[in-house]
Amino acid sequence: MSVQLETEFSDQNQNGVNRPIVRFQKVSKSFDDQEILREIDLEIAPGEKVAVIGPSGSGKTTLARILMTLEEPTSGIVEVDGELLWHKKVKGKLVWADEKHLHRIRGSIGMVFQHFNLFPHMNILRNVTEAPIHVLGLSRDEAVERAITMLEKVGLADKLNAYPSQLSGGQKQRVAIARALVMRPKIMIFDEPTSALDPELVGEVLAVIKEIAAAGDTAMLLITHEMDFARDVADRVVFTDGGRIVEQGPPKEIFGAPDSPRLKSFLTRFRTGR
Numbered sequence: 471m472s473v474q475l476e477t478e479f480s481d482q483n484q485n486g487v488n489r490p491i492v493r494f495q496k497v498s499k500s501f502d503d504q505e506i507l508r509e510i511d512l513e514i515a516p517g518e519k520v521a522v523i524g525p526s527g528s529g530k531t532t533l534a535r536i537l538m539t540l541e542e543p544t545s546g547i548v549e550v551d552g553e554l555l556w557h558k559k560v561k562g563k564l565v566w567a568d569e570k571h572l573h574r575i576r577g578s579i580g581m582v583f584q585h586f587n588l589f590p591h592m593n594i595l596r597n598v599t600e601a602p603i604h605v606l607g608l609s610r611d612e613a614v615e616r617a618i619t620m621l622e623k624v625g626l627a628d629k630l631n632a633y634p635s636q637l638s639g640g641q642k643q644r645v646a647i648a649r650a651l652v653m654r655p656k657i658m659i660f661d662e663p664t665s666a667l668d669p670e671l672v673g674e675v676l677a678v679i680k681e682i683a684a685a686g687d688t689a690m691l692l693i694t695h696e697m698d699f700a701r702d703v704a705d706r707v708v709f710t711d712g713g714r715i716v717e718q719g720p721p722k723e724i725f726g727a728p729d730s731p732r733l734k735s736f737l738t739r740f741r742t743g744r
């Protein structure tokens with residue numbers, strides 16, 4: 471396992487008000503000698519909504535999984551709100567962090583996956599209150615109050631006592647969103663949150679995410695194949711191809727005036743369905 475020297479990475483902005491919520495510095499990831507991410511530099515500002523688009527296999531999910539603490543980078547560093555995610559500093563050098571550190575920092579990262587992974591034997595309210603009680607140490611009353619507010623936000627206040635098996639896929643995904651938001655994360659990560667849903671259920675989930683994005687000041691990283699959604703929800707769109715960030719900018723520029731040939735070709739293929 472590689473250990474990075476601190477001097478390779480910059481320490482700028484550590485105490486500044488404009489410190490990014492997320493910062494990737496030279497992050498690379500290989501699987502079996504195949505480099506999937508190549509020296510990714512990416513910052514997400516407080517409250518910023520960043521959508522990542524790109525061809526299948528370009529490394530979007532891998533990027534999200536590194537930030538979710540589910541996949542460790544081969545090299546490079548990641549910070550969340552100024553705190554190292556995968557490393558810690560010992561005597562001026564960066565060494566790999568232990569599971570305790572990862573567990574603690576994971577509490578500040580909200581994750582919504584393709585598959586909702588709700589607890590089938592718990593009702594909806596309990597699904598949403600479990601982590602605030604057991605991870606944040608809130609009282610049951612406080613957790614219930616927070617959970618109800620979040621379930622109202624995702625339009626499920628009438629389903630508190632229902633069980634996951636009684637909900638549609640779209641409703642289950644909305645519970646998963648409430649479950650992540652109730653932790654008041656520093657960053658919310660959505661990894662293709664609608665790709666496992668029947669087409670008729672996609673709209674309701676995207677609408678909820680859009681509403682939350684518009685109303686809230688939580689930073690978001692959204693991995694998506696839904697170009698209209700990326701255009702509507704994101705402050706910035708990042709286009710990845712071949713494990714690199716090829717182009718990024720406001721949605722208007724990315725979709726309206728793409729620069730690189732690869733992005734142009736990707737968008738054309740998308741529009742024509744080829």
Ligand SMILES: Nc1ncnc2c1ncn2[C@@H]1O[C@H](COP(=O)(O)OP(=O)(O)OP(=O)(O)O)[C@@H](O)[C@H]1O
Nearest residue numbers: 501502506524525526527528529530531532533662
């Ligand atoms: N655990 C793993 N072991 C080996 N290869 C992996 C692993 N995870 C991902 N890969 C490979 O890394 C590449 C990038 O995968 P990734 O899921 O990050 O791409 P993606 O851009 O999200 O693709 P998609 O849009 O299809 O979801 C793929 O070729 C994939 O097969």
